[in-house]
Structures are given as C-alpha cells and as structure tokens.
Amino acid sequence: SASEKGGWSSFMAKEVSEQPDAVANTIRGRIHDGAVAVPELTAFGDDALAAIRRITIIGCGTAAYAGIVAKYAIEKWAGIPVEVELSHEFRYRDPVITDDTLVISISQSGETMDTLMAVKFAGERGAKTLSICNTQGATIPRESDAVIYTHAGPEVAVASTKAFVAQITALYLFGLHLARVRASLSAEEIAVELHELEGIPEKLATVLRTGEIIRQLAHWMSDTRAVLFLGRHVGFPVALEGALKLKELAYIHAEGFAAGELKHGPIALIEPGQPVFVIVPSPRHSALLHAKVVSNIQEIRARGARIIAIAEQGDAAVLPFADEVIPIPLAAPLFEPILAVVPLQIFAMELATAKGLDVDQPRNLAKSVTVE
Ligand code: G6P
Numbered sequence: 001s002a003s004e005k006g007g008w009s010s011f012m013a014k015e016v017s018e019q020p021d022a023v024a025n026t027i028r029g030r031i032h033d034g035a036v037a038v039p040e041l042t043a044f045g046d047d048a049l050a051a052i053r054r055i056t057i058i059g060c061g062t063a064a065y066a067g068i069v070a071k072y073a074i075e076k077w078a079g080i081p082v083e084v085e086l087s088h089e090f091r092y093r094d095p096v097i098t099d100d101t102l103v104i105s106i107s108q109s110g111e112t113m114d115t116l117m118a119v120k121f122a123g124e125r126g127a128k129t130l131s132i133c134n135t136q137g138a139t140i141p142r143e144s145d146a147v148i149y150t151h152a153g154p155e156v157a158v159a160s161t162k163a164f165v166a167q168i169t170a171l172y173l174f175g176l177h178l179a180r181v182r183a184s185l186s187a188e189e190i191a192v193e194l195h196e197l198e199g200i201p202e203k204l205a206t207v208l209r210t211g212e213i214i215r216q217l218a219h220w221m222s223d224t225r226a227v228l229f230l231g232r233h234v235g236f237p238v239a240l241e242g243a244l245k246l247k248e249l250a251y252i253h254a255e256g257f258a259a260g261e262l263k264h265g266p267i268a269l270i271e272p273g274q275p276v277f278v279i280v281p282s283p284r285h286s287a288l289l290h291a292k293v294v295s296n297i298q299e300i301r302a303r304g305a306r307i308i309a310i311a312e313q314g315d316a317a318v319l320p321f322a323d324e325v326i327p328i329p330l331a332a333p334l335f336e337p338i339l340a341v342v343p344l345q346i347f348a349m350e351l352a353t354a355k356g357l358d359v360d361q362p363r364n365l366a367k368s369v370t371v372e
Pocket of ligand 1 (some may be wrong): 060061062063106107108109110111112115158159160365366367368369
C-alpha cells in the first residue's frame with residue numbers, strides 16, 4: 001500500500017533512499033573507540049579465527065557480487081586467500097574444504113535454497129560456516145556456526161539494493177575483526193578504515209542527491225537496447241551489479257566487464273552510440289589504475305561509445321571524454337563500491353519506470369528463490 005511505501009512511488013525507491021541507514025545500522029554497536037568488535041564472532045573463538053587459512057564466500061545474484069567486493073578488502077586486510085563462488089556451482093563439484101576453511105554465505109533472505117544447500121554441504125565437509133543475513137531467524141543463519149546480521153531493515157522490492165550495501169558493510173567489519181585477531185593490521189590502521197566506514201552513510205546521502213541527473217539520463221535512454229558496464233578492481237563487481245540491476249528491472253541486455261578485459265573481447269561490441277557506464281577508480285589512490293581506465297574510455301570513445309562515467313568528484317581527467325559524469329564523494333578505494341553502486345541502482349529503477357514497468361515486481365523473478 002501507499003502508506004507502507006512511506007510516500008515513495010515504489011518499495012525500491014524507498015529502499016534505495018534508506019541506504020545511509022542500512023550502513024549506519026549495520027555498523028551500530030560493532031565499533032567502540034576506534035576498535036571493531038563483532039560479538040557474534042566469539043562463537044568461533046579468536047584462536048580458531050586466527051587459525052583460518054582460507055575463506056570461500058558463497059551467494060547468488062547481488063549477494064555474490066557483495067562477496068566479490070569483500071574479497072578485495074579481506075585479502076588486503078587479513079592476508080588470507082578468499083575465493084568467491086556461486087552457491088550452486090560450489091555445491092556440485094569437489095571444492096577443497098578443510099577444517100581451517102571458513103565458508104561465508106551471504107543471503108538477504110536467508111532462505112535461498114541453493115545457498116542453504118551449499119552451507120549444509122560445507123558444514124558436512126568440516127568447514128566453519130558464517131552467515132551474513134538480513135532476516136532474523138532465517139534458515140541459513142540457523143544452519144550456520146555463526147551469523148552477522150545486516151540491519152538494513154526488511155527489503156521488499158525484488159531487486160536488492162540496501163541489502164547489498166549492508167552486506168559489504170558487515171563483511172568489512174568481519175575483515176577488520178579478522179585483521180585484529182590475526183594482527184595483520186595495527187590498531188591504528190584498523191581505526192583508519194573504521195573511520196572511513198563510519199563516514200559512508202553521510203557520503204551515501206550525498207550520492208542520493210544526484211538522483212535527478214540520473215533520472216533525466218534514464219528517460220533519455222528509455223529506448224536503449226543494450227548497455228555495457230566497465231569497472232576495475234573493486235569497480236569490477238560494481239559493474240556486474242549495475243548490469244544485473246538493468247537486466248532485472250528494465251529487461252535490457254546488459255553486461256558488466258573488468259575494464260582490463262576490454263581488448264580481449266568486449267571492445268568488439270562497441271559501435272557508434274553504444275552506451276557504456278565506466279566506474280572510474282580514484283586518481284588519488286592509484287594514478288596507474290586511473291590512467292588505464294581513462295585510456296579504456298578513450299579507446300571506446302574513439303569507436304563511438306557514449307560514455308557515462310561514475311567518477312570521484314573533481315576528477316578532471318575524465319571530463320573531456322565522457323558524455324555524462326556522475327560524481328561520487330571522495331572515499332578510500334575499498335569503500336568506493338558502496339557509493340558507486342547507487343547511481344546504477346537509480347539508473348535501472350528510473351529506466352524501468354520510464355518504460356512503464358513495475359520496478360518492485362519484475363517479470364519472472366522472485367524475491368527469494370526457495371527452490372533449486
Ligand atoms: C533473487 C533476488 C535477488 C537476490 C538473490 C539472492 O534472485 O531476485 O535480488 O540477489 O535472489 O537472494 P538472497 O536472499 O539469498 O540474498
């Protein structure tokens with residue numbers, strides 16, 4: 001009903017707008033005086049956590065993409081190899097699972113059957129299991145050794161938005177907790193990252209204010225047939241998520257690629273007028289990566305692509321080559337995905353709206369897939 005949507009035109013619009021709170025509520029109570037303590041992780045004991053030698057993250061859809069983002073952070077902070085696998089692929093092969101393997105499942109609903117079966121499988125093979133879940137008391141957390149709940153609040157729209165940013169937040173808290181018990185980062189280094197995380201809700205509120213530019217863009221592009229998304233480093237999973245949102249909501253053929261793969265195939269898709277979203281890494285963090293992505297933009301622009309750049313505010317290098325620039329606030333590199341994904345969510349939602357589609361209930365999809 002209209003009152004449940006709190007004055008918004010759709011649950012999705014409401015949930016997109018709730019993302020600053022989703023992050024803030026997921027952090028709440030887990031940071032004290034610049035130190036992280038996720039009480040739920042005491043279920044393992046610090047010694048067992050410190051002894052973990054490998055992590056496998058599993059999930060489906062948007063949850064799996066949150067896992068790819070977290071891989072970059074957990075490996076950097078905790079120095080443990082992390083692989084990310086789709087739940088349904090993990091289960092039907094013979095993955096290497098030892099008792100020093102931690103399997104982290106990510107699921108908004110906590111009921112996705114493929115993920116549930118993969119968690120049971122991992123547990124039977126002797127892995128420790130941790131669930132990242134948004135639904136209190138759901139089946140997946142009950143089947144896991146420990147759970148870190150995301151506090152995004154109920155997500156009703158089929159396409160996941162606020163759960164994604166909350167999942168990344170929870171996984172970052174986990175990664176920093178792990179870095180503390182393993183002493184792979186100093187207390188000062190951890191405090192710097194936590195401070196960055198605590199600043200994200202306000203930056204998300206800033207990104208939400210660019211909604212109008214994106215709305216216009218989506219309306220101009222309402223007859224677009226195909227859209228490409230390019231990203232690099234943590235921008236790569238953001239590209240995958242941007243493409244997924246567009247498929248789910250606007251029924252447009254969309255693909256996300258790692259920008260470095262461009263010359264290995266995707267560049268053949270570029271023809272005059274082809275819209276390409278490019279998630280540009282900050283030049284402040286890696287001049288090299290930034291330059292490589294700007295050069296990708298030039299290559300595809302020369303072949304007629306229409307570039308929509310998601311770039312850090314003040315990044316002047318992209319301006320001459322981009323048809324549109326959507327600015328995001330300055331953030332440390334690992335935190336950029338939480339901000340950069342928002343314009344892509346809004347774009348998909350607005351394009352679907354421009355096409356007259358139901359953004360909360362896209363055709364053929366279910367909020368939670370409880371069958372295999
Ligand atoms: C469905 C939904 C997606 C979601 C995926 C995983 O496909 O439409 O939005 O990302 O399931 O759901 P989960 O509840 O496990 O996070």
